[in-house]
Amino acid sequence: MTAIELSSTAFGDHEAIPRRFSGEGDEVSPPLAWSAAPDGTAELVLVCEDPDAPGGTFLHWLVTGIDPGSSGVAEGEVPSGGHAWPNDFGRVGWGGPMPPPGHGAHRYFFRLYALSEPLPLHGRAGSDAVHRELKGRALASGTLVGTYQR
Numbered sequence: 001m002t003a004i005e006l007s008s009t010a011f012g013d014h015e016a017i018p019r020r021f022s023g024e025g026d027e028v029s030p031p032l033a034w035s036a037a038p039d040g041t042a043e044l045v046l047v048c049e050d051p052d053a054p055g056g057t058f059l060h061w062l063v064t065g066i067d068p069g070s071s072g073v074a075e076g077e078v079p080s081g082g083h084a085w086p087n088d089f090g091r092v093g094w095g096g097p098m099p100p101p102g103h104g105a106h107r108y109f110f111r112l113y114a115l116s117e118p119l120p121l122h123g124r125a126g127s128d129a130v131h132r133e134l135k136g137r138a139l140a141s142g143t144l145v146g147t148y149q150r
Helices: 128-133
Strands: 032-034 043-050 058-066 106-115 138-148
Touching: 032 043, 032 058, 058 128
Parallel strands: none
Antiparallel strands: 043 058, 043 106, 106 138
């Protein structure tokens, strides 16, 4: 699978996510930039998950239908053409990091996928449904990991 470079001007890979983007701060989504998607990409999908959550992987952001010609998203915005889905907080769009106090640093995996066909998601799509539907559709992907603790 081809690699997509995924980065943020707000934090580096495996570095702390600034409080501004958290549930304790302004809870705005961080700015992201990515390299070009490969030919044949029908849509981009953005997922942000915390695998360190006490109850299992927690979905913080899911956006499908992103324009394959786009190269990033500004702070607090939805990517071009994107459709934001409910996160595990029960709200549509970005849900900033808010791990339990004293639980240590949690990792937040931002993943961007270039897909050969749109994801057939319905209703309240959770992490399991997204990863199940991604199988066999991803042409390329990129990952950026941020950390946060309270």
